[in-house]
Amino acid sequence: MNYFATLNPLNLLNAIPGCIAQGLIWGIMALGVYVTFRLLDFADLTVDGSFATGGAVTVMLTLAGFPVPVALLIAVAAGLAAGLVTGLLHTALGIPPILSGILTQIALYSINLHIMGMAANQAISVQKYKLLISLMHVSKAILTAGLLAVVLITVLYWYFGTEQGCSIRATGCNPAMSKANSININFTKVLALSISNGIIGLAGGLMAQYQGFADVNMGRGAIVIGLAAVIIGEVFGGVLLRKFPNFALRMVFVVFGGVIYYIVVGVVLWLKLNSNDLKLFTAIIVAISLAVPHLQAKSKSSFRRTAKLSEAALKAMCNKGGQ
Amino acid sequence: MKKFLVLILAATVALSLVACGNTSGEAAASTKSPQASNAASTSNADTVFNIGICQLVQHEALDAATKGFKDALSEKLGDKVVFDEQNAAGDSTTCSTICNQFVSNNYDLILGNATPALQAAVSSTNTIPVLGTSITDYATALDIDNWTGVTGYNVSGTSDLAPLDKQAEMIKELFPNAKNIGILYCSAEANSKYQVETIGKYLTEMGYTLTEYTFADTNDVTAVAQNACLNSDVIYIPTDNTAASCTEAINNVAESAGIPVVCGEEGACKGCGIATLSIRYYDIGYTTGEMAYEILVNGADVSTMEVQYASETTYKYMPDRAEKLGVKIPGNYTAIESK
Numbered sequence: 001m002n003y004f005a006t007l008n009p010l011n012l013l014n015a016i017p018g019c020i021a022q023g024l025i026w027g028i029m030a031l032g033v034y035v036t037f038r039l040l041d042f043a044d045l046t047v048d049g050s051f052a053t054g055g056a057v058t059v060m061l062t063l064a065g066f067p068v069p070v071a072l073l074i075a076v077a078a079g080l081a082a083g084l085v086t087g088l089l090h091t092a093l094g095i096p097p098i099l100s101g102i103l104t105q106i107a108l109y110s111i112n113l114h115i116m117g118m119a120a121n122q123a124i125s126v127q128k129y130k131l132l133i134s135l136m137h138v139s140k141a142i143l144t145a146g147l148l149a150v151v152l153i154t155v156l157y158w159y160f161g162t163e164q165g166c167s168i169r170a171t172g173c174n175p176a177m178s179k180a181n182s183i184n185i186n187f188t189k190v191l192a193l194s195i196s197n198g199i200i201g202l203a204g205g206l207m208a209q210y211q212g213f214a215d216v217n218m219g220r221g222a223i224v225i226g227l228a229a230v231i232i233g234e235v236f237g238g239v240l241l242r243k244f245p246n247f248a249l250r251m252v253f254v255v256f257g258g259v260i261y262y263i264v265v266g267v268v269l270w271l272k273l274n275s276n277d278l279k280l281f282t283a284i285i286v287a288i289s290l291a292v293p294h295l296q297a298k299s300k301s302s303f304r305r306t307a308k309l310s311e312a313a314l315k316a317m318c319n320k321g322g323q
Numbered sequence: 324m325k326k327f328l329v330l331i332l333a334a335t336v337a338l339s340l341v342a343c344g345n346t347s348g349e350a351a352a353s354t355k356s357p358q359a360s361n362a363a364s365t366s367n368a369d370t371v372f373n374i375g376i377c378q379l380v381q382h383e384a385l386d387a388a389t390k391g392f393k394d395a396l397s398e399k400l401g402d403k404v405v406f407d408e409q410n411a412a413g414d415s416t417t418c419s420t421i422c423n424q425f426v427s428n429n430y431d432l433i434l435g436n437a438t439p440a441l442q443a444a445v446s447s448t449n450t451i452p453v454l455g456t457s458i459t460d461y462a463t464a465l466d467i468d469n470w471t472g473v474t475g476y477n478v479s480g481t482s483d484l485a486p487l488d489k490q491a492e493m494i495k496e497l498f499p500n501a502k503n504i505g506i507l508y509c510s511a512e513a514n515s516k517y518q519v520e521t522i523g524k525y526l527t528e529m530g531y532t533l534t535e536y537t538f539a540d541t542n543d544v545t546a547v548a549q550n551a552c553l554n555s556d557v558i559y560i561p562t563d564n565t566a567a568s569c570t571e572a573i574n575n576v577a578e579s580a581g582i583p584v585v586c587g588e589e590g591a592c593k594g595c596g597i598a599t600l601s602i603r604y605y606d607i608g609y610t611t612g613e614m615a616y617e618i619l620v621n622g623a624d625v626s627t628m629e630v631q632y633a634s635e636t637t638y639k640y641m642p643d644r645a646e647k648l649g650v651k652i653p654g655n656y657t658a659i660e661s662k
Contacts, residue, residue, distance in 0.1 A: 011428045018423030018447075022416075063466075109539055113510055121513035123442055123466035127449075127476070135419055135446040211419040212446030215439055216511050218415050262420065269409065269424050276381065276412045 019266035024145035027258025032199030033226030040172040040192040045101030049108025050082040050197040051219035054204025056115040059214040079201020080194045087190030131209040231289045233257025375425030379437035380413040388608035395612025418443035452625040455480030456611040459514035479628035481607040491525035505555030509565035510537040518561035552580035562587040570594020598640040602633035
């Protein structure tokens with residue numbers, strides 16, 4: 001009883017805006033993951049490195065006196081470069097997808113340290129710099145991140161409708177067929193990886209501003225949160241719309257996925273569960289989200305169910321015939 | 324889209340209903356047990372202070388600081404203080420989530436234990452008093468120019484900066500004939516870098532040749548330690564969480580190579596060192612707790628509170644390891660008990 005008395009739902013309600021803001025930033029990152037994981041069908045592990053790169057570049061350039069938007073743009077460029085390296089490792093040198101991502105990710109650890117002047121942690125104070133987004137002003141953070149997400153989704157929707165964008169999607173669907181149709185699949189792969197990591201660099205830059213520091217470890221596990229957001233978003237969208245959503249809506253739901261993920265984290269903390277177990281909860285959430293569509297499909301196509309249905313149909317026919 | 328809106332609406336209504344139901348129930352409950360009234364800024368007679376503790380990672384030194392903090396406040400306030408202790412499990416972005424939770428609960432004070440925890444707490448509020456502990460250098464951690472000992476805003480706390488000048492003297496005293504000192508630390512830790520730069524100045528002035536050996540994570544430790552042992556007469560390890568968590572590996576390398584290790588704190592020294600001049604994390608945590616009491620009860624202004632340092636330091640050594648390596652330990656050192 002004592003335990004339940006300490007849980008105040010108002011506290012949860014108050015915490016939710018912060019969760020939404022953080023979720024939106026991870027949702028933007030998840031859009032990057034979505035490009036490689038779903039559109040290109042490439043499990044890209046560069047993410048853990050390029051997320052921190054985005055944060056490091058943004059913070060260091062802001063400290064050096066660049067305006068924040070310019071710093072963010074350069075962070076995007078740094079992310080693009082990271083994706084380019086992964087892409088070249090894979091296409092030019094023939095290294096398998098997962099390995100080439102891991103190689104870049106590991107290399108980025110050292111590079112990020114160099115970017116941050118060999119310091120593992122660089123603080124950026126919201127009092128001193130005009131940051132776009134900060135934990136201190138949550139409602140402004142939600143607005144900014146939300147707006148950025150909308151702009152990004154619009155641009156991505158437009159881009160993946162162009163000939164070049166379509167060729168990326170085609171490469172992801174069927175590389176052999178795309179190649180046969182004279183699409184340069186090596187080029188499209190490198191391009192998609194660059195775009196994806198550019199978006200992730202942007203998210204890293206936003207995250208560093210939001211939390212007030214860049215840390216060389218800040219990207220650790222980012223890929224898991226990104227995948228979680230993509231999958232939760234898809235499942236949520238599927239359940240809500242009762243059909244497979246279209247491309248634009250799917251991207252919206254991916255961002256929602258990030259938000260839902262962080263609301264769940266908020267609830268877990270609110271329930272006073274041990275935050276050391278957060279990673280375990282993450283794994284459980286992703287596993288459930290992955291399992292739901294599979295189990296649903298299985299139950300729809302199960303023999304027992306079909307047998308029951310046909311039995312019922314037969315009975316109904318017999319009854320009619322009898323009358 | 325309509326369904327989604329309905330869903331959100333339903334959830335909001337349901338939540339607000341629960342909210343109303345529970346607060347009335349809670350008022351009744353709080354008369355019996357003060358600990359139950361988590362959001363109780365309502366009861367005036369005997370105010371219960373709610374304190375959020377965000378700790379970066381589970382670790383002997385940080386745990387000791389948190390314990391010291393809680394002990395100090397519990398001794399003074401008894402059951403009139405409620406702690407919400409959260410651990411980010413080493414994930415720096417989780418600190419933001421935790422601190423956001425604290426701020427939305429409108430706690431009376433937030434403790435950030437270790438640098439990213441403090442940074443997240445500072446980013447999340449400019450009204451609630453924030454105290455830090457286990458921070459080596461506040462100026463770097465909070466991006467403050469012209470450091471004067473106070474932050475000037477809602478932040479203060481304690482530093483875990485080891486007496487580095489005395490540590491350098493200790494190395495000189497124990498190893499007067501050594502030439503090359505290898506400094507072994509984790510490149511992912513902000514505080515280690517700072518310490519290395521500071522103690523490096525003292526050691527170079529003493530005429531030692533220094534080489535830094537950094538590793539990125541626990542996987543690289545053995546290889547880097549081996550390299551350090553090949554090229555150094557003595558190895559120094561600053562206060563470094565990652566090094567402290569893999570002392571067994573370092574010891575395996577150093578002991579078989581016959582190279583003595585001097586550590587910045589006791590935990591690491593117990594695992595792989597022969598001597599240390601160390602502060603006690605429990606003490607700085609305790610001091611932080613006393614600062615919290617001043618703020619909460621006596622209305623002290625955080626922005627003018629000076630950052631405190633550990634007052635007591637102790638020379639300690641590991642008897643069996645010192646004997647094995649034939650290092651003479653002066654009389655003012657106390658032996659570390661190995662469990």
